[in-house]
Amino acid sequence: MTDNSENNRPGPSEDRKTRLTVLVALAANLLIAVAKAVGGLFAGSPALLSEAAHSVADSLNEVFLLAALRRSRKPADRRHPFGYGKERFFWSLLAAVGIFVMGGCFSFFQGFEALTQGGGEESRTGYVAGLAVLGVALLAEGSSLARALHQVRAQPGEGIGADPALRTVVAEDGTAVIGVLLAAGGMVAHMVTGDIVWEAAASLTIGLLLVYVAFSLGRSARDQLIGEAADPELHRGIRELLTSQPEIDYLAALHTMRLGLHSTLVAARVDLVPGIDSERLELVSERIKRAVRERWPEADQVFLDVVEAPRRVRDERPA
Incomplete structure (x- = not known):
């Protein structure tokens, strides 16, 4: 019988491209998470703190995806005669759980806390600092998203749905760009009206967005883990x-x-x-x-x- 264990694993060049895409996303999210957290504490912005939690969740998820890329290339053995290809699906499921727990739940918490306790920025300096952080975040997240989409376009035969690691990066970065825009909109509305309900609404909307993305990624990973039919x-x-x-x-x-x-x-x-x-x-x-x-x-x-x-x-x- 021919040994096809090598076919169980993606090509080295393809994995290197995906690994580089994940590393770019990880570096961007770590930098942005720190900036958002500092800016959110300084400005007292629930929307910005929600975005900080979102970036922390994304950073942890990128670590999961790196583990998936490494472990899925292990050759078949006696305990796993069909190889370790489903490792990608398992770690992608953990990434979806991380988005839900660390990102979505914290965003809901920040939104409800802002609605019940009030508060907010006390000076325009806080608004400016927060918006500046979001501007930098938008550039970083946009660059990471562009990198991931470029790799997707380079794989016309497979598309975004083929590689769960690449799919998760695209979903995370796309959600991050939308989240930054929502947070910026909430901060501007808060600055103009003086009503923190706008930032609370932005934080809750970010939470809903993250829950939806987590559910979509988790459902896909679940289908692949329990045995999804071929195309x-x-x-x-x-x-x-x-x-x-x-x-x-x-x-x-x-x-x-x-x-x-x-x-x-x-x-x-x-x-x-x-x-x-x-x-x-x-x-x-x-x-x-x-x-x-x-x-x-x-x-x-x-x-x-x-x-x-x-x-x-x-x-x-x-x-």
């Missing part, structure tokens, strides 16, 4: 290839499951034409599996189960 186009292509084989009389079932970013399990139940002996059966099976792997390299784990077609199918066959 419908891939499934359809494999079905067509199998049914076109002269030795296959009937395709009883075809199941696919993503094992990692570049690894897919294919399991098919087939009924072969009569008259194939055991020796030829092995040769036919290996040829069909090789044909699937050569046409779709990501379908690296292919299993064929020879079964007898149901009676109704046998009765419908032409004489």
